[in-house]
Amino acid sequence: MAQARTGEPAGLSPASAGSDSFPYGLTAAFAATLLGSLYVAQVDPRRLVEGDVLGNVARFVRGAFPPNLSPEFLSLMVRPAIETIQISVIGTVIAMLIGFPLGLLAASSLTWSGILHERRTRFGRWALGFVPYAAARALLSLFRSIPEYVWAFMFVRAVGLGPFPGVLAIGVAYGGMLGKVYSEIMEGINPRPLESLHAAGVGRLRVVLYGLVPQALPAFVSYSLYRWECAIRASAILGLVGAGGLGQQVELSMRMFQFDEVLTLLGIMFVLVAAVDFISGRIRAGLLR
Amino acid sequence: MYDLRDVGKVFGDGTIALDGLSLVVGTGEHVAIIGPSGAGKTTLFRILNLTLRPSSGAVRLNGVSVTTLSDDGLRRARMRIGTIYQQHNLVGRLRVVHNVLAGNLGRWSTSRALYSLVRPQGVEGATRALSQVGIPEKLYARTDELSGGQQQRVAIARVLVQDPDVILADEPVSSVDPSLAVSIVALLRDLSHESRKTLLMNLHSVELALTYFPRIVGIRDGRVYFDLSPDKVSRELLEALYAGHRDDELQLERLEQGSPHGAGPYGGACRPLPGFGR
Numbered sequence: 001m002a003q004a005r006t007g008e009p010a011g012l013s014p015a016s017a018g019s020d021s022f023p024y025g026l027t028a029a030f031a032a033t034l035l036g037s038l039y040v041a042q043v044d045p046r047r048l049v050e051g052d053v054l055g056n057v058a059r060f061v062r063g064a065f066p067p068n069l070s071p072e073f074l075s076l077m078v079r080p081a082i083e084t085i086q087i088s089v090i091g092t093v094i095a096m097l098i099g100f101p102l103g104l105l106a107a108s109s110l111t112w113s114g115i116l117h118e119r120r121t122r123f124g125r126w127a128l129g130f131v132p133y134a135a136a137r138a139l140l141s142l143f144r145s146i147p148e149y150v151w152a153f154m155f156v157r158a159v160g161l162g163p164f165p166g167v168l169a170i171g172v173a174y175g176g177m178l179g180k181v182y183s184e185i186m187e188g189i190n191p192r193p194l195e196s197l198h199a200a201g202v203g204r205l206r207v208v209l210y211g212l213v214p215q216a217l218p219a220f221v222s223y224s225l226y227r228w229e230c231a232i233r234a235s236a237i238l239g240l241v242g243a244g245g246l247g248q249q250v251e252l253s254m255r256m257f258q259f260d261e262v263l264t265l266l267g268i269m270f271v272l273v274a275a276v277d278f279i280s281g282r283i284r285a286g287l288l289r
Numbered sequence: 290m291y292d293l294r295d296v297g298k299v300f301g302d303g304t305i306a307l308d309g310l311s312l313v314v315g316t317g318e319h320v321a322i323i324g325p326s327g328a329g330k331t332t333l334f335r336i337l338n339l340t341l342r343p344s345s346g347a348v349r350l351n352g353v354s355v356t357t358l359s360d361d362g363l364r365r366a367r368m369r370i371g372t373i374y375q376q377h378n379l380v381g382r383l384r385v386v387h388n389v390l391a392g393n394l395g396r397w398s399t400s401r402a403l404y405s406l407v408r409p410q411g412v413e414g415a416t417r418a419l420s421q422v423g424i425p426e427k428l429y430a431r432t433d434e435l436s437g438g439q440q441q442r443v444a445i446a447r448v449l450v451q452d453p454d455v456i457l458a459d460e461p462v463s464s465v466d467p468s469l470a471v472s473i474v475a476l477l478r479d480l481s482h483e484s485r486k487t488l489l490m491n492l493h494s495v496e497l498a499l500t501y502f503p504r505i506v507g508i509r510d511g512r513v514y515f516d517l518s519p520d521k522v523s524r525e526l527l528e529a530l531y532a533g534h535r536d537d538e539l540q541l542e543r544l545e546q547g548s549p550h551g552a553g554p555y556g557g558a559c560r561p562l563p564g565f566g567r
Binding site for chain 2: 192193195196197198199200201202203205206209210211214215217218
């Protein structure tokens with residue numbers, strides 16, 4: 001660190017409080033991480049040109065053009081395309097049903113800290129508030145720390161091939177993400193309307209209904225729609241592990257070396273994702289008035 | 290109504306908000322509470338509306354010690370207490386009608402409360418309350434589109450729908466225009482009088498307190514400093530009450546220079562209530 005300080009002009013580091021060698025240390029650590037990653041991840045540009053890589057690419061591209069736009073193939077793909085949309089819609093709805101109650105429990109301002117609970121005794125706050133709060137947080141972490149792809153893999157093993165495991169995977173993984181974000185939205189709202197209802201003898205559920213939901217609803221809907229956009233991408237991919245939809249068709253065509261079909265499928269996915277982005281963008285713009 | 294004996298409140302961080310405060314308020318009384326900022330007025334109000342538990346001392350509401358109440362008993366006791374806050378206690382995104390009807394929430398079942406958001410229940414009650422506060426035309430306006438003074442009227446309308454026995458108003462006019470402040474304080478006073486409700490109001494403005502209330506309680510350092518009728522409140526007492534609080538001393542100077550409402554503030558008799566002989 002001392003070497004770096006003597007060798008470099010002092011002006012490069014911002015006039016930060018404390019040690020001025022910190023940015024250099026950080027830079028060195030960052031560079032080391034980057035170089036180490038290149039090595040461990042076996043990044044080697046030579047492998048892009050050696051052997052038959054270029055030939056493989058050329059075969060794929062030649063095979064992919066022109067894309068297969070025959071009426072027979074397209075009509076066969078209508079059902080998987082619809083299935084992909086349905087998986088994303090139902091998966092997101094399930095995620096909201098999982099996320100909302102868990103999010104309520106995981107919002108510290110609603111369960112144990114803050115204005116609504118000052119009158120509780122210390123033990124009451126702990127037993128009735130903190131324990132369910134911590135349990136909900138742990139469950140949400142578990143749900144979202146396992147990727148939807150892995151969930152799908154496990155659900156395929158559990159319930160068999162088809163769209164259902166895809167729905168479950170999106171529901172559980174996105175339920176964890178939605179619950180986390182819902183709880184943060186709820187913690188961020190203005191607590192005063194809740195306090196005033198609480199002070200007028202209104203029960204907890206009605207306080208949430210009148211004080212919290214109207215404040216949080218636009219952010220809830222907006223984030224849920226964003227998750228739906230992610231879900232349509234995910235549901236296209238989840239098919240690769242056998243969870244229905246377009247992904248399953250991609251996997252089949254790949255295995256048959258039908259690259260012209262793969263290109264068509266990628267095109268369909270692109271159209272679907274763009275359409276969903278457009279629709280949800282319009283709804284969100286309307287909401288945030 | 291209220292009987293507070295030696296009430297103390299120490300917060301978790303060690304702040305002593307109330308220190309041996311005793312106060313008795315009878316049913317139907319109108320009491321103004323004044324004092325410098327940090328004297329413990331808001332803490333007192335939150336103990337009075339049963340959202341804060343006192344650290345020591347006894348709080349009796351209609352003869353019942355509030356510390357003995359069950360959760361459900363506490364909830365029912367709170368339904369009989371209407372609180373009006375300084376600001377931001379309404380849900381801005383809801384229409385006025387829903388904020389006013391929220392006064393019914395203590396009585397309503399959850400399903401009825403939910404249904405009312407779709408099809409407002411008992412709109413006549415909301416219309417009547419809004420007429421009483423002078424803004425019946427705002428029934429279906431979005432609450433956050435109203436001015437601060439109008440929102441405070443909506444908050445009063447909600448308390449009218451709640452129909453409590455006591456109204457606690459914690460600095461209800463601190464965030465509205467001074468000319469509107471007078472009309473809101475007068476409105477609260479008159480409405481409580483008509484419906485025979487007890488009214489406790491925490492006021493920053495000494496002048497409003499002296500003009501509209503027959504009983505003035507001065508609070509300093511978490512305890513009652515004086516408890517007098519307005520004609521007994523002298524300049525010396527007020528100076529001692531606010532000693533060391535520069536903003537409030539300035540307020541007293543302005544008060545000395547003359548009141549825009551006619552009669553001088555000190556020793557001025559309380560303004561007659563409507564329905565009483567003038």
